[in-house]
Amino acid sequence: CYALVDPCSTVERDGMPYAVCINGFNATIKRVRKLNNGFVLEPDSDDPTYEPKVFNFNDPDTMSVTVIGRVVYYVLPTDWEF
Secondary structure, three states: OEEEEEEOOOOOOOOEEEEEEEOOOEEEEEEEEEEOOEEEEEOOOOOOOOOOEEEEOOOOOOOOEEEEEEEEEEEOOOOOOO
16 A cells, blocks of 8 residues: 655654554554554554563663654555455
C-alpha cells in the first residue's frame, strides 16, 4: 500500500499510525504509544504472531526509534484481498 506521511519528530497522539525508523535502518508503519522513556509499536494485524514491540530506552540493549512522521492517508491496491 501507499501512505501519505506528514513529517514530524514527535508522537502527538497515542495509538495513531506513525512511520518510524528502528535502529537507523528499518522503517515501518505502526500504531505508536508513548512510554515514559520509550515507545510501544503496535501492528494493525489479525495475525497473532505479530505482537506489539516495546522499546524501553532505560534498557541499554534497546534499539533506537526515530519518528519520521504521522500517517494521514493510505491507499490499498485495487486487487487487495483479505
